[in-house]
Amino acid sequence: MATPQFHPLRIRDVRPETADALTVSFDVPPALRDAFRFTQGQFVTLKTHIDGEETRRSYSICVGVTDYDRDGELRIGIKRVRGGRFSNFAIETLKPGHEIEVMTPDGRFFTHLNADHAKHYVAFSGGSGITPVLAIIKTTLDMEPTSRFTLVYGNRSVDAIMFAEELEDLKNRYMDRFSLYHVLSDDLQDVELFNGVLDQEKCKAFLSTLLSPEEIDEAFICGPGPMMDAAEAALKEAGVPPKQIHVERFGTPLPQAGAPTIEITESTPAADLELVI
Template sequence: MYIAGAMDKPKTSFHALTVAEIRRETRDAVSIRFDVPDALAPHFTFKAGQYLTLRAEIGGEDVRRNYSICAAPAEGALMVAVKAVAGGKFSTYANNVLQPGDRLEVMPASGRFTAPFGAERALSYAAFAAGSGITPILSILKTVLHSEPASRFKLFYANRQSGQIMFAEQLAALKNRYMDRLEIFHFLSMEEDDVALFNGRLDARKCAEIVGLLLDPADLDQVFICGPEGMMLGAEAALLAAGVPAETILLEFFLSAGPSTAQSESAAAVVQAAAGRRMGILLDGRKSTVVFDAALGNILDSVRAAGMPAPFACKGGVCATCRAKLVSGEVDMKVNYGLTADEVTQGYILTCQSAPRGDDVVISYDM
């Protein structure tokens, strides 16, 4: 398994971009296209499958969220899709308040849910998506079809109802245009199809059926999976059980499902034990001493409360924007979806998920 995260050190500078267009994709989702001035164009190049971090002040609060780019690089557009989530501050704002002409703070593209696409490749791709998980996969799918004329693609896409299928018209048009290289299979959990296989959610059992009936595991070169965590892990498990090599499977986590009660209690105990510990923080070439505040719960928020502009975006252990190098000491890291095993071995941590184990912790945001 290869989990999406930061390409190298994530780019952390925001730039104000004007919203050029907002398009209603479904009743609860919109796409947002940005106008990128020529002077900023070099900052906003991207690879298929990457995401943008958006920032807005909503109700006096600095709100930041990551949204995948739904356009392909060859299309010459910078566009994300935002699906409304119950209680979601940014998604509600984007769907109900944001208008063309408004300006948003946007961070350059990040993420490794991508591949080295190129005309010389002749590969067999597959993708599993559910709901808004189609967003980065649409960018990838369009890129493969446009730039790799000898490659083939199979998409397995789950939604509750047909009216909730994001980019339905685009997908249909792509299927018609590339009918010899693209196959799309829709799965609906709240509408019934005559074929039982296409009814229900993309859980582990359903994915195992798909692998047995619609995919040849030996023929797969690359698989992309994006959607709810349970769906992704189920699809991954089915593929691995069928013999698909782990290194060919890429997962993109939007948000984690959250820790269990036992995990939460354990993490709370770790945070309380770290209360008052002093940490050395290197940021923008300066070293400061920061006291860990257990009420804030992690190193990142303690650093920012001390007045230091430590970078962050999701605060869910996914995007790796808050990544820093552990120079000395030890920390406890609650959740990690954004760092690779190699990065952890090199001493990198997610400061939004970490608490110090002693008073000898020194971390650097500059490395």
């Protein structure tokens, strides 16, 4: 893998996703297309000066690999963190036409795809943890025509759901291969299983009703720390082998340009980062 490197990229588009989240897409000039080619689930790191201080934060790419190959779209999703330096700056300041330093993609939150696979992938996601998971879902369904994907996505309320429309579109496009379950803590739904938070009991309930653990080939987990711990524990308890469980923690240290790649492992500790879902 090439050493990650910063390049200035022009912002093509900024789109509100929810009251507290937006997506930012970049124009990747033809000369940098290869450098910014990514694997589904990877992230880029943005660098800018905020109040005179250099600030870097990582954001996962939310478009599929095939979308990028088709029209060079590189898009990230940013959710506001209460009191957070970069996320608030980004939501209030970033506009189309602005230029910002973006590091070439990095990260290991993925599995290798193959058009011959006929696998069942499952993801447990919460809040902004959907960002890399969305890229993984889109790419997998596109590149593995006989694989299927189930997403269990936890949020506070309907209006806090990031990528709600895109997820619905995917459900319609891949009717037989994509199952989507929203779990909401504040908005009541008809089915009791879909109410509450994604704690271990809730994840266990999914694994004993709507999901058959023995039919899970690979699982992806990304969201707030407690949700991730709960989903990982429930999957392991249900017998899913640890090497088939992929975890992305948003609280891990940031990569430095020129530094060796950080390997995100199951035991990588999360920083004390409160992600508001």
